[in-house]
Amino acid sequence: MNFRFPVIVIDEDFRSENISGSGIRDLAQAISSHGFEVVGYTSYVDLSAFAQQASRASCFILSIDDEEFGSGSAAEVDKALAELRNFVKEVRKRNADIPIFLYGETRTTRHVPNDILRELHGFIHMFEDTPEFVAKHIIREAKKYLDALAPPFFNALMDYASDGSYSWHCPGHSGGVAFLKSPVGQMFHQFFGENMLRADVCNAVDELGQLLDHTGPVAESEANAARIFNCDHLFFVTNGTSTSNKMVWHSVVAPGDIVVVDRNCHKSILHSIIMTGAIPVFLMPTRNHYGIIGPIPKSEFSPAAIAKKIEANPFARNAKNKKPRILTITQSTYDGILYNVEEIKQELGSTIDTLHFDEAWLPHASFHDFYHNMHAIGKDRPRSEDTVVFATQSTHKLLAGLSQASQILVQNAQNRSLDTHRFNESYLMHSSTSPQYAIIASCDVAAAMMEPPGGTALVEESLMEAIDFRRAMRKVDAEFGDDDWWFKVWGPDELPDEGLGTRDNWTLHAKDSWHGFGAIESGFNILDPIKATIITPGLNLHGQFDEQGIPAAIVSKYLAEHGIIIEKTGLYSFFIMFTIGITKGRWNSMVTELQQFKDDYDQNLPMWRVMPEFAKKQPRYEKVGLRDLCQQIHNMYRKSDVAKVTTEMYLSTIETAMTPADAWAKMAHREIERVSIDEIEGRVTAMLVTPYPPGIPLMVPGERFNKTIINYLQFTRAFNSAFPGFETDVHGLVREAVDGEVKYFIDVVKE
Numbered sequence: 001m002n003f004r005f006p007v008i009v010i011d012e013d014f015r016s017e018n019i020s021g022s023g024i025r026d027l028a029q030a031i032s033s034h035g036f037e038v039v040g041y042t043s044y045v046d047l048s049a050f051a052q053q054a055s056r057a058s059c060f061i062l063s064i065d066d067e068e069f070g071s072g073s074a075a076e077v078d079k080a081l082a083e084l085r086n087f088v089k090e091v092r093k094r095n096a097d098i099p100i101f102l103y104g105e106t107r108t109t110r111h112v113p114n115d116i117l118r119e120l121h122g123f124i125h126m127f128e129d130t131p132e133f134v135a136k137h138i139i140r141e142a143k144k145y146l147d148a149l150a151p152p153f154f155n156a157l158m159d160y161a162s163d164g165s166y167s168w169h170c171p172g173h174s175g176g177v178a179f180l181k182s183p184v185g186q187m188f189h190q191f192f193g194e195n196m197l198r199a200d201v202c203n204a205v206d207e208l209g210q211l212l213d214h215t216g217p218v219a220e221s222e223a224n225a226a227r228i229f230n231c232d233h234l235f236f237v238t239n240g241t242s243t244s245n246k247m248v249w250h251s252v253v254a255p256g257d258i259v260v261v262d263r264n265c266h267k268s269i270l271h272s273i274i275m276t277g278a279i280p281v282f283l284m285p286t287r288n289h290y291g292i293i294g295p296i297p298k299s300e301f302s303p304a305a306i307a308k309k310i311e312a313n314p315f316a317r318n319a320k321n322k323k324p325r326i327l328t329i330t331q332s333t334y335d336g337i338l339y340n341v342e343e344i345k346q347e348l349g350s351t352i353d354t355l356h357f358d359e360a361w362l363p364h365a366s367f368h369d370f371y372h373n374m375h376a377i378g379k380d381r382p383r384s385e386d387t388v389v390f391a392t393q394s395t396h397k398l399l400a401g402l403s404q405a406s407q408i409l410v411q412n413a414q415n416r417s418l419d420t421h422r423f424n425e426s427y428l429m430h431s432s433t434s435p436q437y438a439i440i441a442s443c444d445v446a447a448a449m450m451e452p453p454g455g456t457a458l459v460e461e462s463l464m465e466a467i468d469f470r471r472a473m474r475k476v477d478a479e480f481g482d483d484d485w486w487f488k489v490w491g492p493d494e495l496p497d498e499g500l501g502t503r504d505n506w507t508l509h510a511k512d513s514w515h516g517f518g519a520i521e522s523g524f525n526i527l528d529p530i531k532a533t534i535i536t537p538g539l540n541l542h543g544q545f546d547e548q549g550i551p552a553a554i555v556s557k558y559l560a561e562h563g564i565i566i567e568k569t570g571l572y573s574f575f576i577m578f579t580i581g582i583t584k585g586r587w588n589s590m591v592t593e594l595q596q597f598k599d600d601y602d603q604n605l606p607m608w609r610v611m612p613e614f615a616k617k618q619p620r621y622e623k624v625g626l627r628d629l630c631q632q633i634h635n636m637y638r639k640s641d642v643a644k645v646t647t648e649m650y651l652s653t654i655e656t657a658m659t660p661a662d663a664w665a666k667m668a669h670r671e672i673e674r675v676s677i678d679e680i681e682g683r684v685t686a687m688l689v690t691p692y693p694p695g696i697p698l699m700v701p702g703e704r705f706n707k708t709i710i711n712y713l714q715f716t717r718a719f720n721s722a723f724p725g726f727e728t729d730v731h732g733l734v735r736e737a738v739d740g741e742v743k744y745f746i747d748v749v750k751e
Helices: 019-032 047-055 074-094 131-147 152-162 177-181 183-192 194-198 216-228 240-252 267-276 303-312 341-348 363-367 420-429 437-449 454-480 552-561 584-602 612-617 626-640 642-651 660-668 707-722
Strands: 007-010 038-041 059-063 100-104 122-125 233-237 258-262 279-283 326-330 337-339 354-358 388-393 406-411 525-527 531-535 573-577 672-676 690-692 729-731 733-738 741-749
Touching: 007 019, 019 038, 019 059, 019 131, 047 074, 059 074, 059 131, 074 454, 122 131, 152 194, 152 216, 152 437, 177 183, 183 194, 216 233, 216 437, 233 240, 233 437, 240 267, 240 326, 240 354, 240 388, 240 406, 240 420, 258 267, 258 303, 267 660, 279 303, 337 341, 341 354, 363 454, 406 437, 437 454, 454 531, 454 584, 552 573, 552 584, 552 612, 552 626, 584 626, 626 642, 626 707, 642 707, 660 741, 707 741
Parallel strands: 007 038, 007 059, 059 100, 100 122, 258 279, 258 326, 326 354, 354 388
Antiparallel strands: 233 406, 337 525, 388 406, 531 573, 672 741, 690 729, 733 741
């Protein structure tokens, strides 16, 4: 299989009509004759930009001839060596293995310091050997480098896809051949390409190994990923971290077990509670009036506090075994709040059987010292005596995995190790017997990409891009001045002048006014800089509304129509992430589009002009000015005091009437009824109730509706009626047309 990894030459004489230029061009020609592309440059220009070529090159050839050393004076030589040293340093920061060659006519290794020499794969002295001989030496090293790039499973999959074997197994498209028999199939084939379709194979292909029993190249790749992520075991999952969570839970939790769960958990954890028949005891996170979910106070993690919650739960207090079977914590939260994991482990000791950290949004943390102790499993981390630690990570969210790529990491305890054979029964329960091999390959490659130093450099770049974006936003704000408005990025009041700063710059302290989470434990949590929540004008951190405001729903729709899709939208905030794929071009485009929104808002331009696609779908807004529409929605938010309503509903006391599994059984047996939201106070929900934003379940099957939650549902009804196109989505809320009018219902347990 042919890949494009050119040999990169940097030589001031590459295009010169002299002996040196002729020599390097002869060498380039000799390399090209063996099928390698050669790209020549005459100067380093931007060192960091050139060094990033390390991801696209097969090797570097760097000249150190007289032209690079100028007049030969001490100052010129020092300057040339500094430039060379910086370039090599930048390359090695990202890539420890790519071959680097120096060459010259008069200069030798005697002129190059040891710190540069030790990073080289060879020194070429021009004209002492033929270009053909030198080319073979360079090509041998380049091929050796390229041959070692692909991790085990991806390498085996490429070999299989390229060997031209006839397929008699599923899938039925037989390596893409079936698509070629239909016009629309031809279109599909041309869009996705031959390699993807040839690599879409059945688990009957022995040479690729088995994901379901972790053998062959799959097992080699999982072991390789475990080494890279510094864990004892690692399992690839092709159904997303929702499935990874269920695998972990079904391997350790049985009916009647007490489980301790972050109330700010993903719905897959609640699904796991239902499926296992567990008795949940919830830890309550803090929350500010922007709708940003904060950390669980450290005091809630004490064994005494957990025991008190167990005794207060009518189902848990009568449980046969009072020792919690599992603790699941969301690490990090959607908005980027992280816990010091080692402090949690020390606090709990072995009082809980299994610790599970849902790190769907944190797979990058293993690869940068900034996150030390702020992720579940890492190098040289202490082990609990008896408690096994799991981390579930979405490779596809912040690393380079395809959608649904996920992984489960395991750290054994001192006195207890994971029984992989038993665990695999739970793994099989939730795995497809027809896994998508491209997703497995992306798990494999995503892990290999994070091999230090490359992975560390990728995370460092994400962090710096995120902080530069924050600085840019503050610069714009400063230029507008106090008499004008601008968007804010939620985070610490002070940013470091240069670089990342210290971790304390991003640590949450009780005295801080910026986070709005109250008197939390200082130093227990940090904000991950790569998670950026942008605050729109109109609401302050205390839940007080300004006279004028810009609801975030309008901003996010505006950005989408201008080619910028954001991750999550709140009332007066929206959220973006600086993954390893984010570039300066992307975040600078965000800054400029926000400025364009401000200009359009200030001029109150009509919706047909600033958001024509939206206006076409919702013609009632066509002639409404952008500022006027913002104000109309803002006025309704303010009149309903919706910021406090949404905060209070998540912090309100919710009575547990049934276990989630029993309530779900009522739904399965059709022992439920659909009741108007005006009549559900005190009724028991049979469904998850999940408002978007923030997409965090508000109620679990088996809990009773209180007045605070009903107030929010009634606001949702009124708002959706007043502003179609900006509807608030609540999963579990049923909308049905009754006599020509849209009514809102909830499915509750029959009394």
